[in-house]
Amino acid sequence: MIKITDLTKVFTSKNQNLTVLNKINIKIEDGDIFGIIGMSGAGKSTLIRCINLLEKPTSGSIEIDGVDITKKSGKQLLQLRKKIGMIFQNFNLLMQKNVRKNIAFGLEIIPVKDFVIEGMSKEDYSTLSYFKKRRFKKDEIKRRVDELLTLVDLKEKEFNYPAQLSGGQRQRVAIARALATKPSVLLCDEATSALDSLTTKSILKLLKKINEETKVTIIVITHEMNVVQEICNKVVVLDKSEVVASGSTQEVFSNESSEITQRTTHRYFS
Amino acid sequence: MNLLKLLKGLPIGILAEISRKGGIHPMPVVNKILGIFINIGRSIPYIILLVAVIPVTRLIVGTTIGPKAATVSLIISATPFIARLIENSLRELDGGVIEAAKAMGASDTQIVFKVMLPEALPSIVMGISLATITLVGYTAMAGAIGAGGLGHIAISYGYHRYETDIMMITIVLLIIIVQLIQSLGQKLSKLLDRRRKGEN
Ligand SMILES: Nc1ncnc2c1ncn2[C@@H]1O[C@H](COP(=O)(O)OP(=O)(O)OP(=O)(O)O)[C@@H](O)[C@H]1O
C-alpha cells in the first residue's frame, strides 16, 4: 500500500516560492490501477515523481508498505527506485542500444540481492544476500529478457534499435524495461499521450494484463479521460496543487456536486 | 604524438558536465573551477602558449627543443579543448534518458558509463576527430621549435631555404591528412550511430 500524507512540494527560485503540491492525501492499495488527472500544471508529474524521489518532497510523508520513503538517500534510495518502475510520454529509451539491451538495463545495474522475487522466503533471501555484490549472470539476464519480450509481444524485434520501432513498440520496450526488476509499483506519466487511439488501446490492454497477472500497482497520469475510464479502478482529480475529488472511477465521474471535478472532466471530454 | 595523452580531457569534460547546475551531480564550486580552467586554456592561442610554457617545459623534460618538449604545450592546450568538446557532446543528450536511468536506480557512475558515454559516442567520435585535426595544426606549429614532423620540414626547407616545392608538398600533405582524419571520423561516427531508421 502507498499512503501519501500531507504531501507538500514547494519549488523555490530566487524571487518566489511556488507551491506545486499542497497537503496531498492519497491512499493506493496493492494491485490498484490508480488514475491521476488534472489540468496542465496541476502538479501531476511532480506528485508521481515524488513517489520515486526524483523530486524531494518539501514536507509530508509517503509510506510504501508502512515505510516512509521520503527520508531515504544514497544506496537506500537507489534500492528503492529499483522496486518502482517508471514509463514516460517520450519513452526515454537508450537509442544506442537494441531492444534486448534496453530491457536488460535494469538487471545489469542491480546486484542480485536487490532483486525481490515474490513469494521468496526469509531463508532464500539470506542465501541470496550471501552473494552480496553478485551481478546477474548472462544467461539469467537472457532468460528474464526472453520472458519480458514474450510478455510485451516484441520477440521479432529483439535486435532492432528504438529508432526502427513505432511509438507503440517503443512504449512496449519501455514497459518491459521497467518491469525487468519485478517492481511492486509502475508509474506511468502520460504514457499514451504520444500515441494514436488504437495504439493507446493496445498499450492499455497490455497494462491491464500485466496488472492482472503480476498484481503490480499501476499509477497512471493522463490527460485522456477514456484512459482513466478504460483501466483505472480509482482516480484522484488534481486542481491547482490540491486534490479536489477522489474515489472509485465511477464515483468521481458521476459526482454531480463538485464543480471543479465537472470543470476538469468537462475540459477533457470536449 | 601520443594519442592516449589526449584522453586526459575526457574525465575533465565528464566532470564539467555532471557537476553543472542541473547535471546529475551538481557541484557548483567544482564546476566553476573547471569552467575557468577550460576557458583559460581555450583562450590562449597555441603559438603563444608554445613560447610561454618554455620555462615549464625545461623544468619537466629538461629541454626546450624536440618532440618531447613540444608535447608539454600540446597537452596543456589540447586538454581543455577536448574537455569542452566532450562536455558539449554530453550536454546534447536527451535528459529523458538520463532521468529514466535514474528512475531505475542507476548510480551516478552507472549513468556516466552505461548511459551518457554510450549514448553520446557518435558525437564524441566526431569531437575527437575534430580535436585531432586541430592538433595536426598545432604539431605543425610545434615543428618550429624542432618538434620534427611536417612543420619542421616546412619551416626548415620551405621557409629558411626558400625551397618552394617542399613547402607546397608539405601543404598538400597536411590537407590530405586533415581530409583523411575528417572523413574517417565521420564514417566511424555514422557507423556507431543507431539513431537513424532503416539499417541495423
Ligand atoms: N523543477 C521545477 N522547478 C520549478 N517549477 C517547477 C519544476 N517542475 C515543475 N514546476 C512547476 O510546477 C507546476 C506543476 O508542474 P507539473 O509538471 O507537476 O504539472 P503537470 O500537472 O504534470 O502538468 P502537465 O499536464 O502539463 O504535464 C508547474 O507550474 C511547473 O511550472
Ligand SMILES: [Mg+2]
Ligand atoms: Mg506532467
